[in-house]
Amino acid sequence: MKLYGSNTSPYVRKVRIQALEGEYWDQIDFFEIATAPTNPNMNNVNPLKKVPALETDDGQVLFDSRVVCEYLDQALGGGRTFPADGDVRWEALRLQALGDGLLDAALLARYEHLLRPASARWNDWSDGQMMKVDGALAEMEHSMASFGDRMDIGTITLVCALGYLDFRFPKKDWRDSNSALADWFEVMMARPSVSGTVPPQ
Ligand SMILES: N[C@@H](CCC(=O)N[C@@H](CS)C(=O)NCC(=O)O)C(=O)O
Numbered sequence: 001m002k003l004y005g006s007n008t009s010p011y012v013r014k015v016r017i018q019a020l021e022g023e024y025w026d027q028i029d030f031f032e033i034a035t036a037p038t039n040p041n042m043n044n045v046n047p048l049k050k051v052p053a054l055e056t057d058d059g060q061v062l063f064d065s066r067v068v069c070e071y072l073d074q075a076l077g078g079g080r081t082f083p084a085d086g087d088v089r090w091e092a093l094r095l096q097a098l099g100d101g102l103l104d105a106a107l108l109a110r111y112e113h114l115l116r117p118a119s120a121r122w123n124d125w126s127d128g129q130m131m132k133v134d135g136a137l138a139e140m141e142h143s144m145a146s147f148g149d150r151m152d153i154g155t156i157t158l159v160c161a162l163g164y165l166d167f168r169f170p171k172k173d174w175r176d177s178n179s180a181l182a183d184w185f186e187v188m189m190a191r192p193s194v195s196g197t198v199p200p201q
Pocket residue numbers: 008009010011035036037038040048049050051052063064065066100107
């Protein structure tokens with residue numbers, strides 16, 4: 001299987017952590033690709049021009065980290081990170097949506113700052129996105145008592161979301177107002193799958 005992605009992408013990191021936890025990362029060929037809305041570079045692999053995208057052994061191309069992760073969990077991971085049913089499934093998917101939502105908002109704010117010409121930047125837009133980030137952080141802090149040390153698709157996504165804030169928004173003191181979440185993140189950072197996938201500076 002071929003995974004197209006970037007080592008700086010938090011969505012790709014979800015796939016990498018899941019595959020390392022499931023001990024099947026070495027069954028995946030990784031192709032590093034840099035892509036951006038203003039400079040799409042996916043060699044027509046993904047019509048949406050985003051990473052991650054996965055080309056399966058039978059030639060099917062899957063995109064969006066949610067779909068790629070669930071496919072790999074079924075195909076190679078024995079269903080370890082996507083609980084099959086019941087409350088645990090909905091909690092895992094809820095946390096995945098929370099982490100992805102934080103990432104979507106943070107990425108839009110970053111693109112606004114990084115890619116849009118200074119004369120056309122809209123601060124209210126970026127501020128609105130960062131309010132979503134703060135809302136997601138507050139919800140994580142509220143929910144974290146039940147996280148424990150499990151690694152399902154929900155907690156994996158939250159790790160990637162918090163790691164992205166440290167990587168791209170180093171001045172954002174998210175730990176100050178979310179101390180329980182910060183403690184949980186430190187424990188998660190000790191896992192080789194997490195420490196080994198910290199984005200390169
Ligand atoms: N919902 C998608 C988001 C993927 C995404 O936005 N990836 C970024 C890299 S971090 C990207 O490819 N950006 C290029 C673009 O938006 O054109 C997922 O979960 O895979």
